[in-house]
Amino acid sequence: MDRPIAEVARMSGVTARTLRHYDETGLLPPARIGANGHRRYEERQLLLLQQILVLRALGVGLPEIGRILSERVDEVEALRGHHRRLVAERDRLDALAGTVSRTIAELEQSRKDGREMTAVNRPENLFEGVQPSQYEENLRDFPALAEAEAGQRERTALMIRPAELMAAGTDAGAGAVLAEIDGQYRALTELSPVSADEFRAIGRSCVDNEQWRGAYGAIAPGLAAYQRDAIVAYATSRLG
Numbered sequence: 001m002d003r004p005i006a007e008v009a010r011m012s013g014v015t016a017r018t019l020r021h022y023d024e025t026g027l028l029p030p031a032r033i034g035a036n037g038h039r040r041y042e043e044r045q046l047l048l049l050q051q052i053l054v055l056r057a058l059g060v061g062l063p064e065i066g067r068i069l070s071e072r073v074d075e076v077e078a079l080r081g082h083h084r085r086l087v088a089e090r091d092r093l094d095a096l097a098g099t100v101s102r103t104i105a106e107l108e109q110s111r112k113d114g115r116e117m118t119a120v121n122r123p124e125n126l127f128e129g130v131q132p133s134q135y136e137e138n139l140r141d142f143p144a145l146a147e148a149e150a151g152q153r154e155r156t157a158l159m160i161r162p163a164e165l166m167a168a169g170t171d172a173g174a175g176a177v178l179a180e181i182d183g184q185y186r187a188l189t190e191l192s193p194v195s196a197d198e199f200r201a202i203g204r205s206c207v208d209n210e211q212w213r214g215a216y217g218a219i220a221p222g223l224a225a226y227q228r229d230a231i232v233a234y235a236t237s238r239l240g
Contacts, residue, residue: 001042002031002040002041002042003040003041004039004041005030005040008046012046012049019039019049025062025066027052027065027066028045028049030045031044031045051068051069051078051079051082054082054086057211058082058089093219097219101220104167107167107168107169158187159215159219161180162177162180162223162227162230163220166220166222166223172226173229173230173233178230178234178237180230181233182234184231185199185234185239196235196239199234200231202231203227203228203230203231203232203235204228206224206225206227206231207225212224
């Protein structure tokens with residue numbers, strides 16, 4: 001039985017506009033197009049859509065997803081690989097959140113004791129408990145996922161230092177925080193120009209976008225709002 005695009009959009013949470021985009025780019029053509037011009041989807045397309053959404057949740061870009069799907073891996077094997085990757089990602093984020101929580105507890109205790117904390121965790125410590133070897137074998141079968149993994153680690157590293165500064169009680173507009181945001185801004189502008197208003201919009205998305213908010217929250221509670229405030233402060237003081 002095939003389903004109309006409106007029903008697929010409703011059950012998957014993906015807008016009809018996005019489904020049309022997936023068709024236009026060749027990522028997810030419908031099973032057929034009805035006499036009225038509406039796209040219709042069968043079980044095969046629903047399974048492909050599930051894979052696309054899982055990979056998107058893992059931070060894989062659409063070009064990489066296209067390459068993965070073009071490899072035509074058996075659906076069951078592909079889903080097993082995605083499941084292993086999701087479990088590994090969950091464990092990694094749990095480890096990151098646990099390490100940041102310990103850092104916060106140590107900072108709070110040092111303040112109560114009236115002493116300076118001299119051994120704040122460094123970024124590499126935030127990967128404690130997660131060894132890349134746990135899922136490197138899975139990534140080897142999917143080169144595009146390996147590229148996405150590297151990108152994910154870079155994005156996570158950008159969150160870590162602000163999380164440390166937040167845990168230390170540093171104001172979001174302080175110089176040390178703005179220095180971190182400056183690095184992020186410069187990385188963005190290497191791809192294309194970003195205006196002050198556009199950068200503020202990116203900052204708001206850290207809180208407004210559910211996926212972004214969840215990623216920041218997995219590192220440290222409140223980090224999404226802290227990142228937003230830091231970006232707004234940077235845009236106001238340095239970009240005008």
